[in-house]
Amino acid sequence: MDFWGSGPEGRQAGGFSFHVLNANAPEEEVRRHSHDEAHFVLVLAGGYMSSAAGAPLVSDTPVLIYNPPGTTHQDRFHGGRGRFLAISGGTDSEAAALCMRDPYAYRLAHDIAHQIDAATPFRLEACALQLHGIVLPLSSDEAQAAKHPPGWLTRAVEMIFTSDDPDISVARVAVGVGVHPVHLARVFKRFLGCSPGEYLRGHRLERAAAMLGKGVASLADVAQSAGFADQPHLARTFRSRLDTTPAQWRKKSRYVARIQDPEAAMPQGPVKAL
Template sequence: MINLEKGQYLGINRPYHSQSALSFIDTAYSEKVFNGWHAHERAHLTLVLNGGNLEKRKSGEQALLAGQVVFYHSQELHRNDHTLFPSRNLNLEIDDTFFSRYDITEEQIARALNSGRLTSLEFTRLFHETVFKSPASSDSLHLLLLSFTQEAGKSTPDWLIRLKDLLHDQWDQWPTLAELAAEFEVHPVTLSKYFHHFFSCTLGAYMRKLKAQHALAMIRSGHYSLSEICHACGFADQSHFIRSFKDATGMLPKKFEKL
């Protein structure tokens, strides 16, 4: 088992300009690296840009592919097998000073990711604000990440978790508020109120977000043209797709494709 210090990842690392407690590191994997158990000194979010692997943790394993974002606690043991070459990750390291300054915990970031408030879209927007906008205020970037990880409450109702899972399974459909309320046996007003409270957006905005997430993954897969992605994800036309993607990530699809 090895322990990796600040800025260290197992591939070839290219640090981007860091913003105080937040640092981006671009890591490429062109050949086999150490695939045993290891941990990182800093908590971090990782967006798979290209390729992928089979990630193993003490709690289980999952296949990671382009477009997925995951969170690692500081000192959390994990290992990566069956890496697809070439692979490339963007890592956002979060220093302990961020957690102490804003009085939040690593677990809150993990919950934000699991709930869908923090996704590959928000990760990409934060990267865009850090790397492509100049000058970038460290305070504004910290608050941007903080806004994605604000807790909406201590616990999410079970029916709302099941609703989120249903929406993710049927992301290419557009269920109405009334249909969902009937499905989960709650009043439409209750559903609308709780949904906005826990996901910080309306049902319609959340469905648009899911379409943009799938578009992001398809862009990074490298297998589809933008017109094919536009059609597959149900956007009215390419201008609608481009506008929606930029609204969600801060970047044009072509620019994100060329990262």
């Protein structure tokens, strides 16, 4: 399977292929395309835009996307800049394309990305199979692992992604799942590679981007609703994370939002998979 990315030659193990690549195509060149094999995409850097269920309009939090065989999409990086791990292989077709928020799944993929050259073929294959086991849960305890994160971590992630409260804080999340904030921070860092504060800030940017894409609320209202201190704070975050301004993002939102519409008609032409 080809990808819209460049990098060193990937690894092969047990019918799976593994690549860590840098995005190398302007986002407007990525057409709608389909895949014969199942694959996972772990975003390592950049704002990823995916039509998978549960995916933000543009990512700024740890994102792991699963696409089953036959998926048709237009997933790509904002501005054509980003870095990602791609794991392809398998013919599972019982699951739909989705954005995986399971901390253990993210940790597995993250470990592969950072150990791709040193890991044994057995380790690579085992991790790929575990990821498929999470997407399509096994009926036995074989899907579980000794290093599985605590159940409260998944609840903490859900609290952040389902809350409409702009004043939600890390301390409040810790209270909500019944752990000390310091312990929350340690476990977040271990399984998600970032602090809970960084995760919360990333979600706020994703939420603001989605609101701007709807083109209804003012920039000041978006900033307040998404949890930013004020409109300048929102603007600084957009420039820092997405290399654009909220106003510029809104202007191109009609084009960006099309990736969330499975019925969007796109020009036909040669394509490669991302």
